[in-house]
Amino acid sequence: METTDSPITSLTPSDQNVLSENDIDSISELEDLLPPSKMESSNESKAIDTSSDNLNPKDVHVESQQDDAVVFDGSEKLVNASKDNGPEDTGEIVVTMLGRGKLDEQGVCANRIPSPLSETSLEASSHWDEDVTAESWRQHRKHVFVLSEAGKPIYSRYGSEEALSSTMGVMMALVSFIQSGDNVIRSVYSDEHTVVFMQQGPLVLVSVSSTHQSEQQLRNELIYVYNQIVCMLTQASITRIFEHKKNYDLRRLLTGSEKILDGLLNLVDFDPSFFLSAVHCLPVASSFRDSLSQILQKAITPNLVFSILVAKNQLLTIAQEKMVIEDAKLDPADLHLLINLIGASSAFQAGEIWTPICLPSFNPDCYFYAYISYLDPPECTVCLLLLSTDNEAFYAVAECKRKIEEAMLAQNALTYIAKAQSYSVSQVGVSDLRHFMYKPFDVPDNHHQLTQFTSPEMEAPYDSDEEKMRLLDLYRDMHGRIHNTSRPLKLIYHVAARETLLAWVTSKFELYTCFSPLVTKSCAINAITKLLRWVKKEEDRLFIRYPPKYSTTSNASKS
Amino acid sequence: MAEPTKKLKKPDVKIVLLGDMNVGKTSLLHRYTERKFKDTVSTVGGAFFLKQWGPYNISIWDTAGREQFHGLGSMYCRSAAAVILTYDTTSWQSYVELEERFLSLTDTANADCIFAIVGNKADLTDSHAQASNPEGEEGTEPARLSFSSSSLQRKQVNKEDAMALYRRVLHYKGLDEKACLPAESMCFETSAKTGYNVDVLFETIFDLVVPSILKKRNEGESSTVDLEAPSTAKRTKAGCCA
Structure with missing residues (x-):
């Protein structure tokens, strides 16, 4: 990393002073999630080690991707850490806090383990009555805050919004301060936390994460929240409300x-479909899926646009109005939001x-x-969604639902659905393969296909919540590196202490595999060949191959 | 639920529950249909239920009280034979909201629509509402009663207020008070928690809407809502924003 003292042209010298003396401290206050009342008292500069050997690989990684990154190192100086100067080109600043010394000094992260993937403090949802001054509140893996441009709290994942109004005020102050210099605050880094800011219209979303995910991944999660x-x-x-x-x-x-936002954030943590931006289908025999699709295709009414059948939070089938497919397909992200909502x-x-x-994408x-109704009360696992523009x-x-219900009853479909479940990785028949996620791009015959992926159940040793999360964190890390905007990778072979992972992206698919730690490289490659062959053989069962369409009598809307 | 008879059911008449969020609309309905009280979650949009009442099928719309779903309010109320306006006896605001936000939604209801004004959460303000336990839960009741009767909340909306609102509703609808049902019989104080007055409320209303079912049948009208009639614009996706 190259560090120079060159001033930042987009900020005036006085700005630099203010930034370095007050706002750097407030940035770190925010980072520590301390109440802002402490802000004033922290004006004295603190010893901060900025030597590069103190950087964890993540920091270096992100900076190199931001060619025009500006780094506030927390000392009294503002340093430009970009490889080539030119923050004025983009008008965006990456504020990087490299203050391990400082954080340790404040005792905030004393018990933290720096390894990106070792942390698995899993928390249950809904902590609105949590004490926001408690240490346990700060220890959450990932905080998400939503506030309005006026600094009014809208949502906090943990703790009540009222109790956090001053913290959110500091966040808004940061955003608007950087804005006043014609810049946009994107992120703040420390060893332990990544703070990502995102403004969407009149709303500001902030993620404070200790998961070591890439900024882009955290940003995508904030987009889901928005x-x-x-x-x-x-x-x-x-927009109208805030204009008014x-x-x-x-x-x-x-x-x-x-609850819906809490649920979303839990799903985002535990369900890889969010970072893969793909839909997970419940595997069933293709003939059965086809018969369900036909049932949906027959039960239509004018202005019906999407008919969606979901079981066990996975997609069974989806039928769409023909016109819609030509215009705009249903985005996996929209489907994730719908499934989370119900x-x-x-x-x-x-x-x-x-x-x-509203389907935002x-x-x-x-x-x-x-129209939303479960077909199997009181168990409530099979849900029918019918979306109309009228x-x-x-x-x-509702009449369509009765037709669907009747037809499914005639075929005893609910019993079949109840038996359907995800598969075990042992069915693939490759020893050493523990888990995988396969996302194909090339579905022939239909390029309007909904992006899907397939994945077996997570089995031992990934059967506890902690281990599941650890594997998902490893996947997220691989995914982040594959999709690094400045240095995208095609193939990663990652030997970790407890497993070996191989991620591979081609023009035809994206694949993440997890092997036992003792697997050899050639063995892993052989395994992948076998796995790809197996997926090919099973693809009719694992994916929706030909999404059914229908045409309602009157022309459906074109957005 | 999936028995084949279900598809034959056609709603004969429609009843709508309206009121601010958190006044207990879903809890009232749940108490009546499931005979128990549970902490319900915030309703999304509107929930449609069918209730068999003698030979008739009564549809009930349990609507969300949140402002977010205001756009669909008049749709839920279209051709309603009865509207239950619900407030929380401990919240004056919830009473005010009925007139400010919800009354105008009933414009799409039938001209001869019946109105009921219901003050829920009476157990919080009246000790006799706490005592009511139609399900015979004597075992647990006395202990709870002695504990909670000492912590009665201040009642913010009295029955007189409800009756005054009822008269204003009739006036709003341009109905002659003398020709309508008297305020005394159309204002209820209920408790979904203890079940106090809940059966009385729903059964009174069911009995009152039966004549309108018969009337409709005599007039030979279809018992289902005419779907094609009001939908003129095809691009109605923005309907709720408008």
Whole structure:
């Protein structure tokens, strides 16, 4: 890493002073998640080791990807760590805190293990009554905050928003301070935490993570959070509300929806479909899936656009209005949001629900009207979603559900679905292979295909929540390196202490595999050849090969 | 639930539960249908239920009280034969909201729509509502009663307020008070928690809507909602934003 004293042209000298003396401290305060009242008292400079041997590989990694990165090193100087100068080119600043010494000094991270993947403090959801001054609150793996541009708290993953209003105030102060210099704050790094800022219209989203995920991955997660809010309110109405009243308390509209955001963040942590941006299908015989698709295709009504059958939080089949497929396909991200929405709230388990829902990737400004009903109460594992563009279509759509229910009953489909489950990696018949995730790109015949992936159950030794999370963290790390924007990789062979991983991306697929630690390279490559052959053989069962279409009598909407 | 008879059911009449969030609409309905009280979660959109009442099928819309779902309110109310306006007896605001936010949604209801004003959570303010236990849960009741009767909350909305609201509702709908059901019989104080007055509320309303079912049948109208009639615009995705 090259460090120079060259001043940053986009900031005036006085700005530098302010930044170096006050805001660096407030950045680190935020980083420590201390109450901002401590901000004033921390003006004296602190001994901070900025030597490069103190950087963990992640820091170096990120900086090298940001050619124009500006680093605040926490000392009284502002240093430009970019390989070539030119922060003025992009107007974006990466603030990097390299202050291990400082953090240790404050005792915040004394018990932390620096290894990126060793931390697995798994927390249950919904901590709204948690004491935000407690050490345990700071120890959470990943905090997510949503606030309005006026600094009003909207959502916090842990702890009540009220208790955190001053912390969120500091976050907003940071965002607007950097903004006043015609810049955008993107992230703050320390050894232990990555703080990622993202502004979406009038909302500011902040992720404070100790997971050592890449900035891009954290940013994608914040987009999911933003989109889940949009899914409930639409982007247009959020914009309109804040244009009308800048200090509007958005929680008024989101009360009761905190669970949905909590659920989303738990899924984001535990479900690889989010970082893979692909849909996980429940494996069933292709003939059975086809018969379900036909049932959906037959039960249609004008303005019906999507008919989706979900079982055990995995997709069974999805039928779409023909016109829609030509215009814009359903994005996996939208489907993730829908599946989270129904899974996160038990409100859907009683009666037949009719509610406006926005699919942000499809069209962030408008609503679909969703009919949601479980087909197997009281177990509530098989859920039918019918999306229409007509807000008055409830009774017509409910009639479609009766037809679907009747046809499924005739075929005894619910019994089959109840038996369907994910598969074991042992079925692949490759010794040493413990787990894998396979995401094909080239589905012939239909390039409008929903992006899917397949993956076996996580079995021993990954059967505890801690171990599952550890494997997922390893995958996330590989994924982050494969998709590094400045230095993308095609193939990673990673020998770790407890397993060996191989990630491989080609024009046809993306593959992540996990082997026992003693596997040899040639052995792993052989295994992958076998695995690819097996997937090819099973693909009719593992994927939705030909997404069914229908055409409702009247022309459905083109967004 | 999946028995084949279900598909034959066609709703004869529609009842809508309206009211601010957290007043206990879902809990009231759950208490009536499931005979128990549970902590429900915030309703999303509207939930549709069918209730067999003698030979009739009564559809009930349990709506979300959150502002977020206001856009669909008039859809849920379309052609309703009865609207249950619910407030929380311990929250004056929830009472005010009925007139400010929810009354206008009933514009799409039937012209002869029946209104009921319901003050829920009566167990928090009235000791006799706490004592009510129609399910015979005597075993646990006395202990809880002695504990909670000392912590009664201040009642913010009295029955007189509810009756005054009822009269204003009739006035809003342009109905003659004398021709309508009297306020005394259409204002209820209930407790979904103890079950106090819940059966009385729903059964009174079911009995009152039966004549409108018969009337509709005599007039030979279809018992289902006419779907094609109001949907003029095809691009209705933005309907809720408008």
